[in-house]
Amino acid sequence: MLTPNRSAGRLMLVLALSALLVLSACGRNTSGTTIVDDKVNVVTTFYPIYEFAAEIGGEDANVINLLPTGVEPHDWTPRGQDIVNTSKAQLFLYNGAGLEGWVPDFLKGLDSGTQVKAVEVSQGVELITTAEDDGHNHGAAEDEHAHEGEAHAEDEHAHEGEEHAEDEHAEASADAKHIDPHTWVSPKSALIMAGNIRDELVAADPAHKAGYEQRYTGLADKLKQLDADFTEKLSAVPNKEIVVSHQAFGYLARDYGLSQHAIMGLSPDAEPRAQDMLNLANMVKEEGIRYIFFEELVSDRLAKTLAGEAGVETLVLNPVEGLTQDQAKNGDDYFSLMQNNLQNLLLALQ
Template identity: 80%
Template sequence: MKRNKTYGRHFAVVIALAALLVLAACGRNSAGTIVEDKVNVVTTFYPIYEFSSAIGGEDANVINLLPTGVEPHDWTPRGQDIVNTSKAQLFFYNGAGLEGWVPDFLKGLNADSKVKAVEVSKGVDLIMTTEDDGHNHGAVSEEQDHEHEGEEHSDESVDAKHTDPHTWVSPKSALIMAKNIRDSLIEADPDHKAGYEERYQVLADKLVQLDAEFTEKLSPLPNKEIVVSHQAFGYLTRDYGLQQHSIMGLSPDAEPRAQDMLNLAKLVKEEGIRYIFFEELVSDRLAKTLADEAGVDTLVLNPVEGLTEQQVKDGEDYFSLMRNNLQNLLLALQ
């Protein structure tokens, strides 16, 4: 018991430091202006921006709200973001509970705005979880809850009111999101339908190829369990036969208990897990703490929520980061 208390105190200090590092990273350096002779699209964060830019091509002006190097879960927009979105034709957001600020943001748009808001994750088979990260991420909306009024619920179903919002991390779900983006662009700008369809097909072919690579390379591996810092890989693990155990919840700044860390360390040792995965846009301190406790190493598993400044300079994109993920999964699960 003494060891547990000491570990708990150490763990609390680690959490505080990690939170400060996350806040320090949240600079505001996003940019983008409305272009009068194109369909203007505002996106909430990187994967939607990349897919929209790929499909929109020269026919669309795509503005991303989230600055480079910032983790999207607790980001909130600025006044200029409201101005740009009010003048745009399309506003693409992930939905599934990721951007909790969207309803109030849309209410704050100019009264004469004709922008159409599109939840690009619509149609994805969403993962429900009993995970409650304390930030209301992924919470079922009041409207959705009313749809089930009068139904009997077990205690488990009442608890399971959180949606895993990390849809884009699986190429299978990303393909559905790309289709929604294509359809919305065509509806807003039918004169350029042929271009949108052609560029969508190029993107779709790349996503199908990526899906095939994950399926072919992960399916024969003997080990299937991974330990991650942030519960962001539910769609990836579901679609490719893996199982994730997370230090934190759906939000990367959720606070795990010291006992949870001890239990994870025990699991790592019992299952022979060799790596703890961390991500680049948040502090790796907790992952390293767990790795030290369990006597294993760390590796990057990127939820592709955004790019670092260095990744931008290196020309990285969704596909290169996902293939890096695949290589690290292969290393960890051999």
């Protein structure tokens, strides 16, 4: 067992190295990139929305996913062809809730004559707010208090010195609220999102309403069954505490009675402090937690470091932000990944 000082030193070294090795999450699937004249054209921003839109749209819709394999959406910048395609499409579907910070500027850049309708498909989901920054200011509530606090901090910096300004800025940042954008990770929220996608397809292409309704019903039935599986099986587990690599499971935790503890914040590359890692390690030991969850699309270095310090093992918990190359080849989708999540949760919480 390491002493606190030696443990903190080791963790700080790992944190520094991991900043260079983090592989981003969020958005890992690609699709066709060509507008089709005889179908309703739908542009989506990342994998879960793409999957739901493609399933509901079926043969009546041409669905184009903007984010290619291996690209992290928090820092992604649209290409010229993305603007061209979206300008010609009928629907532009994005998650919202602060996930895609580039959307406002992207929409301003569309052709002046575009008829595309931009839809925030997370509308109707009861959003979770947190004081935890995501590392990119995505999901930050645009409230006057936060801006006034920042301005006050700058003013204090000018008149009373840098240290006081940093204190004021930290207080302002702590008061700012951030929206958790990971709505789709809960089947309950995903059902609301699928309903929004159906409604927009029907409105854009009423001639094929029957097909959209029928395919939506099939998708909704699968989501309801998934919800029932999570509800029934997780209600029976004796433990409810999960430790995850990044704070992507708030909606799943809320809807199924779990408590989430995250190594990183809302963004998978928000860097934790060594003291935070030590506190988590102590909590893991005190609560008898047996597994630390990591994500396949994010470096597992921090999760393994925490697991090693606490003397526990690691397991995958997938935020379903995209597919790996192997998952795509194997035919995995939202439902297979979520069933894998359920099985790993059941193993960890027994």
